[in-house]
Amino acid sequence: MNMPSIPLYIFGSSGHAREIAAYFRLLNAQRPIIFVDQKVESGDCVSVHEYRRRIQNGEPGESILGSGRCEVRRRMLAEMLPPYATIVHPSAVILGEIGPGCVIAPNAVIAPNARLDGHVLVNYNATVGHDTRVGMLSVIGPTSAIGGFCILEEGVYVGAGAVIRERLIIHAGAIVGMGAVVTRETLANSIVAGVPAREMEPRPGKRRWL
Numbered sequence: 001m002n003m004p005s006i007p008l009y010i011f012g013s014s015g016h017a018r019e020i021a022a023y024f025r026l027l028n029a030q031r032p033i034i035f036v037d038q039k040v041e042s043g044d045c046v047s048v049h050e051y052r053r054r055i056q057n058g059e060p061g062e063s064i065l066g067s068g069r070c071e072v073r074r075r076m077l078a079e080m081l082p083p084y085a086t087i088v089h090p091s092a093v094i095l096g097e098i099g100p101g102c103v104i105a106p107n108a109v110i111a112p113n114a115r116l117d118g119h120v121l122v123n124y125n126a127t128v129g130h131d132t133r134v135g136m137l138s139v140i141g142p143t144s145a146i147g148g149f150c151i152l153e154e155g156v157y158v159g160a161g162a163v164i165r166e167r168l169i170i171h172a173g174a175i176v177g178m179g180a181v182v183t184r185e186t187l188a189n190s191i192v193a194g195v196p197a198r199e200m201e202p203r204p205g206k207r208r209w210l
Ligand SMILES: CC(C)(COP(=O)(O)OP(=O)(O)OC[C@H]1O[C@@H](n2cnc3c(N)ncnc32)[C@H](O)[C@@H]1OP(=O)(O)O)[C@@H](O)C(=O)NCCC(=O)NCCS
Pocket: 068, 123, 141, 142, 158, 159, 160, 161, 175, 176, 177, 178, 179, 180, 191, 192, 193, 194, 206, 207, 208, 209
């Protein structure tokens, strides 16, 4: 569909949001891009309040999450209004199904019969195996590989270069560390890392960049 003047609203204005803007410009050079951020308000950035006012007044616009951190993504989604954009870099290979609000970065592969729920981010060179299901708001890190017939529940974070063996369940909110080799089911909200991956000790109150 040709929608030259409908703006894309990207939530956030950090590095990841700017990356998404760059992919989008490759696909739709004509459409305006507006960042939505609580703090900054300038030429190409509006507050959440202003964004909601515009959309609720019936102004046209599509929206997308612009953060790679699950916790921030969840908060942003609560403020975002439909319709949602879906952005697939032209070099990505999509053989499965992807939900609204997904971002698929350069050279990512979504294998046949894989299914991504809404607002999933699949980063550079990552592979989602055949028949695998990825839950809403999950983030699949660059160069990671998820085997076939896996289930990643809602809000799972897979770090850069991690590998997940086929037919595993990664329960909601789990974090898989960068470079991990996951060979067993992973508990909800747990953090696993290493080769083979083991659960890390919880450290209450620790601020983590995720
Ligand atoms: C697993 C992870 C979430 C842990 O974060 P954290 O709780 O802040 O952990 P810390 O950095 O304090 O490290 C705690 C210990 O775990 C080790 N560790 C951290 N990450 C590890 C990993 N991925 N694999 C193996 N060991 C790891 C640290 O070396 C440290 O060991 P030490 O106590 O012996 O010094 C984080 O390291 C990680 O892998 N994040 C993903 C990053 C990523 O992929 N980013 C992609 C950006 S696109």
